[in-house]
Amino acid sequence: MKATxxxxxxxVVTLILSAFPIYWMFVVATRSNDVVGMVPPPMLPxxxxxxxxxxxFATEDANFAKGMLNSALxxxxxxxxxxxxxSLAGFAFAKLRFRGRDGLLLVVLITMMVxxxxxxxxxxxxxxxxxxxxxxxxxxxxxxxxxxxxxFLMRQYAVQAVPDELIEAARVDGCSTLRIYWSVVLPALxxxxxxxxxxxxxxxxxxxxxxxxxxTQSNPTVQLSISALNGAHFQDYTLxxxxxxxATVPLxxxxxLFGRQIIGGIMEGAVKA
Amino acid sequence: MLDVRKRSAAxxxxxxxxxxxxxxxxxxxxxxxPYLLVSPYFILFAVFGLFPLGFTLWVSLxxxxxxxxxxxxxxxxxxxxxxxGEFWNSVANTFGMFVLATIxxxxxxxxxxxxxxxxxxxxxxxxxxxxxxxxxxxxxxxVVFGQLFARDYGFVNWLLRTDGLDWTADKWSSWSAIxxxxxxxxxxxxxxxYLAAMQAIPRDLYEAASIDGASSRRQFWQITIPMLKPAxxxxxxxxxxxxxxxFTEPVMFAQGDVGGGxxxxxxxxxxxxxxxxxxHFEYGYASAVSWMLFMMILLVCFFSFLFxxxxxxxx
Numbered sequence: 001m002k003a004t005x006x007x008x009x010x011x012v013v014t015l016i017l018s019a020f021p022i023y024w025m026f027v028v029a030t031r032s033n034d035v036v037g038m039v040p041p042p043m044l045p046x047x048x049x050x051x052x053x054x055x056x057f058a059t060e061d062a063n064f065a066k067g068m069l070n071s072a073l074x075x076x077x078x079x080x081x082x083x084x085x086x087s088l089a090g091f092a093f094a095k096l097r098f099r100g101r102d103g104l105l106l107v108v109l110i111t112m113m114v115x116x117x118x119x120x121x122x123x124x125x126x127x128x129x130x131x132x133x134x135x136x137x138x139x140x141x142x143x144x145x146x147x148x149x150x151x152f153l154m155r156q157y158a159v160q161a162v163p164d165e166l167i168e169a170a171r172v173d174g175c176s177t178l179r180i181y182w183s184v185v186l187p188a189l190x191x192x193x194x195x196x197x198x199x200x201x202x203x204x205x206x207x208x209x210x211x212x213x214x215x216t217q218s219n220p221t222v223q224l225s226i227s228a229l230n231g232a233h234f235q236d237y238t239l240x241x242x243x244x245x246x247a248t249v250p251l252x253x254x255x256x257l258f259g260r261q262i263i264g265g266i267m268e269g270a271v272k273a
Numbered sequence: 274m275l276d277v278r279k280r281s282a283a284x285x286x287x288x289x290x291x292x293x294x295x296x297x298x299x300x301x302x303x304x305x306x307p308y309l310l311v312s313p314y315f316i317l318f319a320v321f322g323l324f325p326l327g328f329t330l331w332v333s334l335x336x337x338x339x340x341x342x343x344x345x346x347x348x349x350x351x352x353x354x355x356x357x358g359e360f361w362n363s364v365a366n367t368f369g370m371f372v373l374a375t376i377x378x379x380x381x382x383x384x385x386x387x388x389x390x391x392x393x394x395x396x397x398x399x400x401x402x403x404x405x406x407x408x409x410x411x412x413x414x415x416v417v418f419g420q421l422f423a424r425d426y427g428f429v430n431w432l433l434r435t436d437g438l439d440w441t442a443d444k445w446s447s448w449s450a451i452x453x454x455x456x457x458x459x460x461x462x463x464x465x466x467y468l469a470a471m472q473a474i475p476r477d478l479y480e481a482a483s484i485d486g487a488s489s490r491r492q493f494w495q496i497t498i499p500m501l502k503p504a505x506x507x508x509x510x511x512x513x514x515x516x517x518x519x520f521t522e523p524v525m526f527a528q529g530d531v532g533g534g535x536x537x538x539x540x541x542x543x544x545x546x547x548x549x550x551x552x553h554f555e556y557g558y559a560s561a562v563s564w565m566l567f568m569m570i571l572l573v574c575f576f577s578f579l580f581x582x583x584x585x586x587x588x
Binding site: 015125 | 317323326328393404418419465544
């Protein structure tokens with residue numbers, strides 16, 4: 001079926017609506033506070049970005065530089081862990097035989113359906129108090145080191161991407177299971193790993209409710225910095241928008257570089273964000 | 274890297290064991306290593322996922338406060354909750370926003386997917402375009418929308434000529450603003466899922482229907498929709514979980530306050546739970562809220578599942 005004019009128009013409008021809030025964020029971030037009250041609102045960037053950034057990093061209660069750094073650290077650690085642990089488990093579920101395998105896989109599937117972090121937030125907080133981890137990055141790293149979705153995604157991909165004959169052949173050649181994982185399975189899983197890594201990074205970067213509960217403003221993640229900024233300086237439009245724009249830059253870079261893979265991942269029906 | 278393919282081809286399945294490995298290490302490799310590979314997931318999940326969930330139930334049966342004072346109260350938290358007007362208010366808000374956001378979202382996503390499925394130039398550009406909202410942070414989005422919906426000089430008020438309308442002030446306006454935020458973020462993602470499912474529908478179904486004289490509208494309802502059923506079930510379940518545990522958008526809409534407006538007009542259940550746990554330090558009571566929310570999610574998922582399975586009826 002060919003697209004009609006109406007279809008095209010719908011898509012163009014959708015595109016504008018999708019991009020506008022992000023564009024607007026950057027427009028305000030480059031202007032001064034006289035955007036407030038301008039009728040009609042300004043649609044083009046101004047020249048105040050540098051000054052706004054200076055003000056942003058000088059705003060002590062938001063702790064923005066530290067927030068950015070912490071978020072980068074947390075998201076990278078979590079992503080590495082999720083990728084390694086999920087691919088190991090996914091490989092075992094897809095290609096190794098062991099007693100109780102199907103039962104355990106079912107457990108993974110069920111847990112995928114439950115928004116656990118949010119449901120168990122109170123005991124999780126008590127645990128962190130007991131460990132003495134409140135206010136520390138450990139507290140926002142450990143609960144996210146694995147997730148059921150990653151294991152399931154890797155399992156699904158490994159089933160079809162790694163031929164059994166290849167594994168048998170490697171075994172005949174005397175490879176240990178770990179060696180097979182490293183030399184046969186990991187290379188075959190690379191496309192799925194890319195998708196999982198991108199999604200995990202974005203999700204961790206965006207995490208809000210748990211960091212808000214367990215961290216403090218003196219050692220925040222970037223989302224907490226924005227929240228603090230928004231709470232304390234909400235009349236200072238441009239300052240808040242500069243912060244949000246800056247915190248969005250890493251995600252936009254990822255999107256520009258890997259957008260195609262992200263779409264592929266979603267369309268393979270594999271991705272739950 | 275070791276090239277397995279080549280070597281196995283060169284030596285076609287030799288039954289002889291060519292490597293000098295001890296029996297014990299082979300046994301270990303075959304029997305124990307699989308468990309070692311899956312164990313990190315289960316151990317970490319048990320500690321940071323399952324235990325907290327189960328322990329929430331235990332805490333909810335106590336009068337448990339910050340200082341560590343706790344008394345067993347049985348189901349008292351739950352009976353109190355059932356008579357708690359603020360709790361029911363948050364339930365009503367959550368469901369209100371859930372319905373207000375999810376139904377238009379899925380319908381729009383379906384229409385969008387149908388449009389994206391047409392033949393045209395710049396297909397990748399359009400697909401990337403509808404996905405852009407998903408890669409921004411919810412907090413950032415909420416900040417931007419908060420300003421777009423601002424009472425004084427807000428963009429939306431300027432556009433709609435409704436100067437001075439305070440979108441946070443009452444239920445309907447705040448629900449609508451928050452639903453717009455949620456839909457802006459998720460519609461494109463759901464559209465891509467529908468699009469993927471649409472592309473998997475065999476062409477000859479449509480060809481046969483055309484030969485039989487079915488209009489394209491009829492084809493959409495009689496072929497596309499029934500064939501999309503699994504995708505519709507999937508998106509309904511994920512939006513149900515996301516919608517009922519809504520937290521970040523309304524919190525940011527209230528400048529970081531979990532109270533949800535002056536009268537709690539947009540306080541969700543998740544916010545009410547958070548308020549009780551981390552503002553009033555009533556862990557027992559907040560845990561009961563958690564479990565009620567959990568039960569609600571299971572129940573609604575179950576009903577949405579039943580409902581969406583009936584869509585389209587027979588194939």
